[in-house]
Amino acid sequence: MSYDLHTHSTASDGAYAPAELIRQAHAAGVTHLALTDHDSTDGLIAAQAEATECGLTLIPAVEISTSWHGKSVHIVGLAIDPDKPELQQGLARLQSQRMARAEEMGRSLAKRGIEGGFEAARALAGGGMITRTHFARFLASQGLATTVRAVFDQYLVQGKPGYVHTEWVGLEDAVGWIKSAGGIAVVAHPQRYKLTGSWLRRLLIEFKEAGGEALEVVAGNASLGDIQSSATAARRHELLASVGSDFHSPDSCWLKLGHLQELPKDLTPVWSLWND
DSSP: EEEEEEEEOOOTTTTTTTHHHHHHHHHOOEEEEEEOTTTOOOTHHHHHHHHHTTTEEEEEEEEEEEEEEEEEEEEEEESSTTTTTTHHHHHHHHHHHHHHHHHHHHHHHHHHTTTTTTHHHHHHTSSSSSOHHHHHHHHTTTTSSSSHHHHHHIIIISSSSOOOOOOBBBBHHHHHHHHHHEEEEEEEGGGGGGOOHHHHHHHHHHHTTTTTOOOEEEEEEHHHHHHHHHHHHHHHOOEEEEEEEOOOOOOOOTTOOTOOOOOOTTOTTTHHHHHO
């Protein structure tokens, strides 16, 4: 079996529509896929229909934005019931924040002489949520940077023209919503937050106290050292281990569906909870 438990579709900032994502994952040999769109479960119905056709097992999921001591930390909810009211009410709150942020980003860029950013990002998002990635694609199309990644560094991070600070929900809220939907809370890509060892320990202690159960040990393009560090943290805090490519687009050559390092053998995989 091949698991990829962190992916995105056009329901947030992915390049593939949900059904196409499933087809691509199936072609890549993935047998169990979690669709973890940012603060949205809108892609799950279409994804499930295609997964049934393909014979792929879809794990209904979501990636929730949280703020923790001034850091943006993402919590993945796996094996959720997306119809649970508490979860959907919480996601609606975050979606409203995202729209307000997008409008302010458009205004911020306009003050620097870059007009039409919000409208272009909304068009690129289609019916999905407007994210920073949509602004990055617009800015790259205007020749303002050579790559989408460079756009982030030059325009969309703290201290840059298009950056807008957003205070997301707290860790306890996100984990609570996931658990109310019968899901398993996972700290996504822990090495990306660039925390010191003591701060990572503090995060995982608070996460576990809130009811969190797992850590993404194999995450995207994590190095072998990153995986070893995350594995050590999972052991220390007795957390289950998850794996996910964080796939967004085929343009990201270093993030491929299902192309993941193996979990260290002594860790308990998160899927043991639903495969028993």
